Amino acid sequence: MISTQLAQMASARVNSILVQATEGESTRGFHFPPINTLLRWKDITPGINKVVLISIAAALIGTALFLIAANRDHKTAPKGARNLAEIAVEFIEKNIIMETMGRSGLGWTPFLLTMFIFIYICNVPGIIPFIQMPATARMGIPAFMALLVWVVYNATGIKNQGPIGYFKNVLFPPGVPKALYILVTPIEFISTLVVRPFSLAVRLFANMLAGHLLLVIFALLSEALIQAETQRIFLIPIGVLPFGVLMFLTAFEILVAFLQAYIFTTLTAVYLGMATHPEH
Amino acid sequence: MEALTRIARAGIRVAELTAAEEKANSAAQMAGLAYGLAAIGPGVGIGIIFGKAIESMARQPESAGMVRTTMFLGVAFTEALALIGFVAFILLKFA
Numbered sequence: 001m002i003s004t005q006l007a008q009m010a011s012a013r014v015n016s017i018l019v020q021a022t023e024g025e026s027t028r029g030f031h032f033p034p035i036n037t038l039l040r041w042k043d044i045t046p047g048i049n050k051v052v053l054i055s056i057a058a059a060l061i062g063t064a065l066f067l068i069a070a071n072r073d074h075k076t077a078p079k080g081a082r083n084l085a086e087i088a089v090e091f092i093e094k095n096i097i098m099e100t101m102g103r104s105g106l107g108w109t110p111f112l113l114t115m116f117i118f119i120y121i122c123n124v125p126g127i128i129p130f131i132q133m134p135a136t137a138r139m140g141i142p143a144f145m146a147l148l149v150w151v152v153y154n155a156t157g158i159k160n161q162g163p164i165g166y167f168k169n170v171l172f173p174p175g176v177p178k179a180l181y182i183l184v185t186p187i188e189f190i191s192t193l194v195v196r197p198f199s200l201a202v203r204l205f206a207n208m209l210a211g212h213l214l215l216v217i218f219a220l221l222s223e224a225l226i227q228a229e230t231q232r233i234f235l236i237p238i239g240v241l242p243f244g245v246l247m248f249l250t251a252f253e254i255l256v257a258f259l260q261a262y263i264f265t266t267l268t269a270v271y272l273g274m275a276t277h278p279e280h
Numbered sequence: 281m282e283a284l285t286r287i288a289r290a291g292i293r294v295a296e297l298t299a300a301e302e303k304a305n306s307a308a309q310m311a312g313l314a315y316g317l318a319a320i321g322p323g324v325g326i327g328i329i330f331g332k333a334i335e336s337m338a339r340q341p342e343s344a345g346m347v348r349t350t351m352f353l354g355v356a357f358t359e360a361l362a363l364i365g366f367v368a369f370i371l372l373k374f375a
Contacts (some may be wrong), residue, residue, distance in 0.1 A: 035374040099349040199360040206363035209370070263356045270353065 030224040038216055039138065044082065054135040058121035062114070075085075090118060096266050101273035108272055111152070116265040120206070123257035125248050126212055134257070139201070139207040141266045146201035149268045154193075157275035169278040200267060207260050218246040311372035317367020325358040 041050040057190030069085035072078070078086050092113045097105045122141060126134030136142055157166040170192050171185050298302035337344045 018322065035370070095345075095349070099346060197366075199357075202367060203356060203360050203363055206366050207359075210363070210366055259352075261350060266353060267356060 001155060017174050030220065032217070032220065036264075038213070041133075050131075050133055051138050051140075054131065054133065055122055055141055057133065060156070061121055063116040065117075076250050088117065089113060096262070096269050100266060100269040101276070104276070105269065105273055108269065112265050112269060115149075115268060116261050119145070119264055120257065120261040121262060123208060124254075126215070126257060127253045132215070134208040136204050136260075137212045140206050142201040142204040145204070145264070146197040149200060149271065150197040152195075153275045155266070156272055159279060160276050162189055164240055166278075168273070189273050196271065200264065204260050205262055207256060211249070214249055215246065215253065218242045218249060222246060234276040307372050311369045314372060315369040319362050322358050322362035326355055329354045329358060337354065353359050 043049050044053075056135060065081055066085055069082040072080075072082040074082075089109065092109055093106060094110060096116075097108060101108065119136065122132075122135040124136070125131040147214075154166075157170070170182055172190055173184065173188060176184050198218040222239050225235050225242065228235040228239070329351060333347050336347050340347075
């Protein structure tokens with residue numbers, strides 16, 4: 001008799017533990033959704049979801065902008081799309097190429113401009129209401145872009161210095177005492193051929209993901225506080241604080257979207273410059 | 281006898297649950313710790329980079345453009361460490 005009671009008590013205890021385990025911590029009213037609902041979107045057709053649509057739109061918008069700009073009359077003063085396109089080209093030439101590669105790198109303008117415009121338009125949907133997903137917050141696009149940059153700068157180096165000269169310059173940098181090559185060569189190998197594309201991809205991806213998650217957290221926090229069920233008098237005024245932070249972060253994300261596109265392009269230009277003109 | 285086996289089974293289930301729970305909990309706690317540790321070094325580093333850049337811009341305003349580009353490059357390299365820590369956080373917390 002007693003043992004049956006004991007068994008019931010034990011199973012009741014197990015049930016309560018199970019319930020606790022499934023409900024999680026006692027953060028009343030504030031439910032952080034599983035990461036998959038934030039970053040995985042339902043497929044519209046197999047293989048095509050919101051992120052893919054944003055990146056396709058980014059490619060189309062960028063192409064359309066420059067096609068429209070190119071078809072404008074180039075004898076009159078630029079306005080509208082052409083003005084925007086000229087600002088972009090000038091920014092790439094003056095602030096990115098001239099600062100990192102010098103005059104001889106101006107031939108890279110189309111490549112770097114395409115890359116900059118594409119990344120920027122992929123980043124910006126992170127703050128556009130009702131879209132609010134930067135396409136670069138998934139690893140696919142940054143990883144592929146970094147791989148592309150890796151192939152391009154290695155190919156440039158091989159083309160400009162020959163395969164032997166390029167790898168000699170990369171692995172055995174001149175001006176280092178011979179005994180130190182035991183130490184320097186593995187470090188240079190890893191940093192040039194492995195860490196560069198990895199950090200390029202992770203920097204863009206993690207910055208955009210961090211921004212996206214921050215926006216999500218503060219949006220959920222202000223929602224949970226403003227729509228609180230108990231102690232509304234205290235919680236609603238407190239809820240204004242995370243809402244203010246949300247506004248600030250949204251403005252900050254505009255800056256981050258631009259800065260990440262700028263940094264990605266600048267680093268590409270630096271790597272290309274290093275591959276074209278080796279250090280002596 | 282049947283009751284005793286039920287108790288034993290319940291006990292085993294509790295033990296299994298707490299082991300799995302403990303693992304998940306400690307992983308989640310370690311995630312916060314990992315990100316906190318990863319943020320220390322890059323935080324100091326970015327502070328030094330910006331401080332030095334402002335100093336040199338104030339001394340030689342004509343070289344501000346070049347200093348700014350180099351500063352952003354330095355920030356990008358330093359920041360990468362903190363961001364790798366953030367990725368580790370995401371992996372520990374959610375994966």
